[in-house]
Amino acid sequence: MVLQVAAGAIFNRQGQVLLSKRPLHVHQGNLWEFPGGKLKPGEEVRQALSRELWEELGIQVLQARPLLQVHHDYPDRSVLLHVWRVDRFSGTPKGQEGQPVVWVSPENLNAYPLPAANHAVVTAVCLPPTYLITKEPAGNQMAFLSSLRQSLQAGVQLVQLRAKKLSPEHYQNLTWKVQRLCFEYKAILLVNTVPAQAAEWGADGVHLTGNHLMHLSHRPLPANKWVAASCHNAAQLAHAANIGVDFAVLGPVFHTSTHPQALPLGWERFQTLIAQIPFPVYALGGVGPEHLKEAWSRGAQGIAAIRALWGDRAGSFGVSP
Numbered sequence: 001m002v003l004q005v006a007a008g009a010i011f012n013r014q015g016q017v018l019l020s021k022r023p024l025h026v027h028q029g030n031l032w033e034f035p036g037g038k039l040k041p042g043e044e045v046r047q048a049l050s051r052e053l054w055e056e057l058g059i060q061v062l063q064a065r066p067l068l069q070v071h072h073d074y075p076d077r078s079v080l081l082h083v084w085r086v087d088r089f090s091g092t093p094k095g096q097e098g099q100p101v102v103w104v105s106p107e108n109l110n111a112y113p114l115p116a117a118n119h120a121v122v123t124a125v126c127l128p129p130t131y132l133i134t135k136e137p138a139g140n141q142m143a144f145l146s147s148l149r150q151s152l153q154a155g156v157q158l159v160q161l162r163a164k165k166l167s168p169e170h171y172q173n174l175t176w177k178v179q180r181l182c183f184e185y186k187a188i189l190l191v192n193t194v195p196a197q198a199a200e201w202g203a204d205g206v207h208l209t210g211n212h213l214m215h216l217s218h219r220p221l222p223a224n225k226w227v228a229a230s231c232h233n234a235a236q237l238a239h240a241a242n243i244g245v246d247f248a249v250l251g252p253v254f255h256t257s258t259h260p261q262a263l264p265l266g267w268e269r270f271q272t273l274i275a276q277i278p279f280p281v282y283a284l285g286g287v288g289p290e291h292l293k294e295a296w297s298r299g300a301q302g303i304a305a306i307r308a309l310w311g312d313r314a315g316s317f318g319v320s321p
């Protein structure tokens with residue numbers, strides 16, 4: 001039997017997340033956790049989340065949405081964690097059973113010992129809801145950088161510099177400039193190139209093509225660099241899980257003019273494919289910020305896009321978390 005658990009990644013206005021400490025004598029005792037607990041028979045996840053956060057912390061959830069589902073087999077039990085992101089609540093969280101609580105910046109979460117199931121949750125907490133894949137940087141570099149700045153200004157916090165036609169020298173040169181811009185806006189930059197080059201060029205990590213992914217037998221960069229991959233089917237997702245990528249994009253969800261030959265998955269198939277995947281997945285292909293709610297409800301981290309997040313298009317939607 002799989003234990004159904006609702007847990008909250010509760011954010012305050014400073015962008016910190018709340019952890020509480022599990023008592024010593026319980027399962028995974030003395031470790032820090034995202035507050036929550038088991039679903040009661042017949043209870044919906046949202047209901048259980050509200051009840052648990054009231055019982056454990058004395059807060060009322062005002063705004064929450066699905067973040068990630070994690071299945072994990074401990075030696076003594078299997079759990080399915082339904083983790084929701086809580087962005088608004090009333091009251092001041094206080095351990096109602098005397099358990100210590102602490103507000104932590106997402107990038108510092110790994111300093112706290114957490115149950116093994118929580119590894120992917122920390123990744124999901126650190127990642128934003130939108131992932132910009134740049135247009136092919138052809139021609140005017142100034143115009144390219146100025147569009148990218150518009151995207152960042154609109155709230156994009158995760159960028160893949162995708163350049164299929166540039167020479168390595170030009171690609172490296174552009175990476176430096178894009179890196180500087182991303183740093184200014186505290187955005188993560190991934191480069192779609194050979195992993196060693198991504199690291200050498202000062203990017204935050206690499207984005208692997210589906211083909212490249214399938215030729216790797218292990219994670220190509222250490223844990224302090226991001227490794228993401230493009231997936232189109234169950235085999236690629238499974239391989240991505242085996243080598244330990246941090247996150248993936250899956251698509252196309254809809255028909256798209258950039259890959260006209262690819263058969264669209266549709267939301268049903270997308271949801272089925274990612275149901276047991278142990279890392280966050282973005283929906284890609286014909287989607288934009290207007291599809292975020294649908295994507296979240298299907299279990300996605302959010303949406304990845306080229307055109308819909310590029311330049312002034314991004315601004316017209318507003319893509320902040």
Ligand SMILES: Nc1nc2c([nH]c(=O)n2[C@@H]2O[C@H](COP(=O)(O)OP(=O)(O)OP(=O)(O)O)[C@@H](O)[C@H]2O)c(=O)[nH]1
Nearest residue numbers: 005007026027028033034035036037038079115117118
């Ligand atoms: N709440 C919570 N549970 C987690 C996390 N990670 C994780 O593996 N779990 C596991 O999920 C299960 C959650 O159960 P719980 O102990 O919180 O349940 P509960 O609040 O209903 O407690 P109770 O049994 O005392 O009423 C435990 O087996 C726990 O080890 C997490 O981040 N938060």
Ligand SMILES: [Mg+2]
Nearest residue numbers: 035036037038
């Ligand atoms: Mg609990």
